[in-house]
Amino acid sequence: MKRTLTISVAILACVGTFQGCANRKPLPVEPVTFPSVGATATRNVGEALISHGFAKLVPKLIIAQDEQIGEVAIPKGTYKFEAENSDRIKFVAGTLELYLYKDKKNICIGKGKCSDMPYSIENSMGAPMSNHFQQTLIYNGKIGNRITLGYREFSGDVARPAFSNEVSYDLSESAILGYKGARVEVVKATNTEITYKILSGFLP
């Protein structure tokens, strides 16, 4: 059984430095380009292609198919991050709580009730920290050969920006799109979805 596990450097750093056993460890806040340079990702219309700012990287647990641990059914789906300590990361979906144990890298619902089921961890960028600047390019879709990206700058303010904008590109010129130093290579794009590779982040 192949296990796909992609845990960010930030999460690994938590594992390495955490000392307390029962204490919850807050996710670190750091300057983040997300996804990281070199990563390939797929996004739907309206989702951020690349973001840069001070934020927490929040992990999600993804279980691709229905599983079972003893009598308990573990439905496939995305489980939200709830908490983390030195031993394990807790994820939830509805009333179901799952624990990812860091040493054995298996999924448990309680002590000794574990499974080596396949799963993956995906990080998402949490709320940018107040008073810190954030830049984001958002996929707005593709019509013909023209692709549009929304560009947003935030400064921790919930209601900004009041005005919206988007930049348009002609894909027949090149599959590499650049804006304010950020460069992404379009692998495949439809009007609803884009797969792309991050070549560089926003310029400071």
Place this chain on the structure above:
Amino acid sequence: MTAQAQPTEISSLNVELTQMLDASIYDEARVRQIEVRASYLLSKGLADSGSCYMAQFLAAHITHNEAAAVQAISRAVANPVCSATIIQNAVVVLSCIGRYDDAVPLIERMVAEHPDSKRILFSAIIHLQLGGLIARAAELIEPYERLRINDPPGRWPALKDAILSSNKLLSESGFSDAMVGERLASAVDFLRTHGTPVLRMSRFTLDSGEFISQLYIKADPEQCAHLNFDIADMLVDKFEDPGSAVFSIVCRPHADIYYTKSLAEGQ
């Protein structure tokens, strides 16, 4: 080196204009250059017409030419496949010049055309809130949350809480969206007649049980302070209901956000 696609000229021009508006820093000479360039691109068919009209109405708004802004907006949104970005910006400009009756149908059009778009629903909620249409913004919370069910909370809980609390406060005070809109339109008119048109709306805030709408204008703090007293007097004189006890409209100098940003960056 691998070739890199550049943004189309008209989209770069529009980003320049929206960033000026969002930062409240206006280079009017540059705005006029952009206006001329957008007209040229439109006349030669070198760019899509909707984006050219958007550049025209944003530029006209910055240079306080309301008639030109309204005319360019009506041309921009006449296109049945007009982009949501054009509609969003048209809504903000119409709100800033107090034309809520024209803004509301555009928001409804955007929502009707893209009912499954998180981005559009979020944008509609923000713009409704900015325009004082709080009850309608509150109605869109549920459909928006259905679309963002797997998303991290981000800024959303704070915004949602502000809208719901505002809506509760306003409805308990017997205020409707239309009544809020009338007051905002009166304040916008008042500022315009005093030579300080509104270029950007900030947001509604709740402070000690009072609901405050902020309008950014080009004025120094002292002038703004006087205008705020005058706006309050005008609202009390014009509206006989007790709404002034819970709802205030204040203008703020555009440089104020600059100071705020500088302070934040210096921390």
